[in-house]
Amino acid sequence: MxxxxxxxxxxxxxxxxxxxxxxxxxxxxxxxxxxxxxxxxxxxxxxxxxxxxxxxxxxxxxxxxxxxxxxxxxxxxxxxxxxxxxxxxxxxxxxxxxxxxxxxxxxxxxxxxxxxSVFDELPVPQPVALAPVPVTYQPVLALALSPDEKTLAIAAGSRVHLHDLTQPDRPRLGSLSGHEEAIQSLAWTQDGTTLITGGFRQLKLWDITTFKTTGQISTGFVGNLTALALTTDGKILFAADGETGGAGFIHRIDLPGKKLLSTWKAHDDTLYALRLSPDGSSLASAGADKLARLWKVADSKLISTYEGHTSHVLSVAFNKDATQLATAGADREIKVWDVKSREQDVTLGDKKTAFTALAWTPDGKALVAVTEKGNGSIYTELKKHDGAQRSETAKQTKLTGIAAMLYSVAVTSDAKTVFAGGDAGKVWLWDAAGKQTSVIEP
Ligand code: HEC
Incomplete structure (x- = not known):
């Protein structure tokens, strides 16, 4: 505006x-x-x-x-x-x-x-006529566990399905419908009462007991809101935005006031991922410009840039105390960086498939990654490599492969259940041994 x-x-x-x-x-x-x-x-x-x-x-x-x-x-x-x-x-x-x-x-x-400075301005949104998402288009672009880990939110096309994880058959509690476009991103408030969904040029807030919207923000955005990160106090929401093929911007939003506070250009190409450090002091971003970056939450200033991937960086995750940052790339590598020195501590992956999503357990013990070919791994006991021991940088537990592209991942804090979202609204589950145990279908 x-x-x-x-x-x-x-x-x-x-x-x-x-x-x-x-x-x-x-x-x-x-x-x-x-x-x-x-x-x-x-x-x-x-x-x-x-x-x-x-x-x-x-x-x-x-x-x-x-x-x-x-x-x-x-x-x-x-x-x-x-x-x-x-x-x-x-x-x-x-x-x-x-x-x-x-x-x-x-x-x-x-x-x-x-x-x-004009090159860093948010572009003027071009008018678009959105066709409703066909019912058959239901990629699970985002998955989010509620903070108490009792509910799983699954973004499937233009809707979100909520599933009860306390029951053995994980029944559906209800669905959120209101977006016409594919939902790209999800965030829970810390108290687990509200879910935020990011679509095309709009954010919606939902009361998850009534399954109804309680608010929305739909001005100031130019494209798909590909990632969200909410501070634990629920006050500041960061949203990734950008036109297709254009630069990636981060919006800083006053969530209770439903107001855009500021916007800055974070990457020269599409932004794919945002993640707050566990203490909430820094924000990591990753983009198609092959970079990951770290921003100070207090004033949105750039702290560091992590350069080394040779293709799009699709996901980021922090370890327990934010001394390490993991990045997953379309270059078929997972890099684990020393946050301060910006050096690569560990490189993971067999270089055969692009990694699409990452999740690190809050205790920092297990790092989970899934791929575009339906594979994935749980990495534990990460060690810095010193050249000679490159092959022994982590213990790898492979997830049983499934024949589907995987877009999103979530893991319980005990690392006992891994959830990954694929096409057709499906979510696959694995246990800590990497055995595929069940599927949540829409
Ligand atoms: C759709 C593509 C396109 C866009 C948009 C475009 N140009 Fe060009 N421009 C060209 C092409 C093709 C040529 C070469 C034309 C020729 O030599 O006959 C050219 C040549 C030029 C030249 C001459 C370069 C030389 O040394 O011969 C100038 C100056 C120029 N453009 C300026 C502009 C400006 C200013 C704008 C925006 C207002 C602009 N162009 C937008 C395609 C484009």
Whole structure:
């Protein structure tokens, strides 16, 4: 909302003032570059040989030479090509608005000052018409055990099923329906009375005794809310957001007030996972940009970046005292990092399948991982490897493989039951020996 207001204000300013303040033109011009030009003028897709990712590259220009002469808009190719009768015309299939063209002109005239902060702004949500999720599409993208471990919440497509784990046959207690889109993420409040669901551009809160919504937040989001993390006092909720293929943002939300407090760009690509440290002081994030990051909960400042995966990082988990962080990658590796030194203590996995989800028991004794091929392992007795003993870095208990992709995992704190969610709303169960014991079907 704030962004809409800012844009409305900046356009208004261009209309009414003879010489608009430089800052307004800079922001407008650079948002034009970001939203209308960068798609075709970025590394890997530099049309006309031109990159518009930095001021230096822009000035250096493309096949025809310099594209901007700061101070001289009329002699700058970048300005000439956005005019109505230009040939070639930029962007090729569209005419920028008069305000946008004027902003570009003023910006170049004023020296083409670069303000990279616009690249970190949340994009303007594009309108979409959502088709309801087909009943047959029910991947279990999220699973969450209630804090007392008596109830399992299973996100299956657009609904959540709640199952009673205190009964031997784990009967269904009820279902939450209200989302039309696939539910991506779940979080319980510490008292176990409320479940939070994250879908497409909306969060819902549910009373789990009545199975009814008690509130929702549906402004300020731009895409799928792929992960949630709630502080133990239930006051601050972190939600991962982003457009498909776009940067990953983290929202800081005042949950009782149902209010967005702040938003920051956390990763250059889709964010897949968020996890709070057991003491609630730091937040780990993981994304398609091959990175995991650690943020300070108090002020959302970046603490560390963990670099080493060669593909998407799909899940993160902390050990008991948050001295170690485990990350699961599409590069078929699980890495266990020393949180402080950012060094890799242990590398796990047979490099055959991508790991999709991780869970670490609260006592830090068992780390569970599941894969896209229906496999998984329970790792215990993790040891730092010192090169020579690479093969003996942990005790591995393999989970009996099943013929389905697994998306999500949960484990009881005694490590005696592992739950993993697959397609068609199904959740498979394994015991501590890795034996597959039963299936919860929708
Ligand atoms: C859909 C892709 C696309 C978009 C979007 C796009 N361009 Fe281009 N751009 C091209 C192509 C293709 C060329 C090469 C055209 C040619 O040489 O005939 C080009 C060439 C240019 C050049 C000339 C480079 C040179 O040195 O020859 C400039 C300057 C330029 N674009 C600026 C822009 C600006 C500014 C925007 C946004 C307002 C923009 N482009 C948006 C595809 C795009």
């Amino acid at each position: 704030l962004r809409f207001i800012l844009i409305a204000l900046s356009i208004h300013a261009v209309h009414t003032q003879a010489a608009a303040p430089a800052e307004t033109d800079t922001l407008t011009a650079m948002r034009v570059l970001r939203d209308e030009c960068l798609g075709c003028h970025k590394p890997g897709k530099a049309k006309g040989g031109l990159l518009l990712t930095t001021r230096e590259k822009m000035i250096l220009g493309g096949d025809s030479g310099t594209s901007v002469i700061p101070g001289r808009a009329g002699e700058s190719l970048l300005y000439e090509l956005v005019l109505e009768d230009a040939d070639p015309h930029m962007p090729p299939k569209k005419q920028l608005s008069k305000d946008q063209v004027t902003a570009l002109q003023n910006w170049i005239t004023q020296g083409a000052v670069w303000d990279a």
